[in-house]
Amino acid sequence: MIFVTGGAGFIGSNFVLDWLAQSDEPVINFDKLTYAGNLNNLTSINQDPRHIFVQGDICDTALVATLLATHKPRAIVHFAAESHVDRSIHGPGEFVTTNINGTFSLLEAARAYWSGLDDAGKAAFRFLHVSTDEVYGTLGPDDAPFTETTTYAPNSPYSASKAASDHLVRSYHHTYGLPTLTTNCSNNYGPYHFPEKLIPLIITNARAGKPLPIYGDGQQVRDWLYVSDHCAAIRRVLEAGRLGETYNVGGWNEKANLDVVHTLCDILDQLDPKESASPFKGEAGSGMGSYRDQITYVTDRPGHDRRYAIDARKIERELGWKPAETFETGIRKTVQWYLDNQEWVRDVQSGDYLNWVAKNYQQRDENRGDKLGTA
Structure with missing residues (x-):
């Protein structure tokens, strides 16, 4: 049995679904169910006895300790985190609480549990911490991609809190011998992605006839990784990663944000053209033309990193993992998934989500000054 934190979130729920599709090993899914934790992601395994869901907070060391003692997992896979840069700018306290204090509490519970195992149990146990690039x-346009030895230099409250959690995990291996593994991944995309992030936001706004907001000039570059590829990498690291090591997980797909948005618009133009009588489009989205017509530019976020790029050669060299999806294949699958799952989209577009989008993008729209134009 494995113990997964944050298993109702975007990457966590994809991991749980992929795990149970490929293994009979049960999962304890531990999630606080904040705004981004969504049990609808897990509807297909509601009746699966291998999936045991427990609502709870990773800061609750006593509850985690009880669950570990009761279920005796052979591994902890730690996804639970606050993960949106803009939210961290508006409210950094939650990021410190969850990402730093929560990881510390989880490590303490794991260390106590691991210390009580017999020699065979100790040798088999793993604590896998999922982090970010x-x-x-940030990188310059001609800089080499991040490697596992790149010096940490976080530039937002979110990335700083994740950096702190990475350091805590490392310290628990070197100080206490806890058998830890860390993965640092590039930008994920795919099914069940909460529509505050770029790709699902663009898809849902486009179909609703709303503006497609682009920060600054749209030339921020990210390395894009299809979520199922990330899940496969985590399974492989859990299976064969060297203890105490970090593995960078990337898609070898560097794309400027504006290019990603153009690609999404072009795919939507093919799969769900504006002239189609879709009941999910708003009035502005029901006419002729391209979804590119809805692109608008808004004030850039404070301290926006210009470029991320992952060098994923270590995980390929040591563990034989490389992504199965190209950006072209993965992004088309993603758009099709959102078109096929409109009920899920409607369910997540509830009060909290709408209030957040209004607060974040309306404020930027008001502050942007002269609009740069459309593309």
């Missing part, structure tokens, strides 16, 4: 800071 944002801890490394």
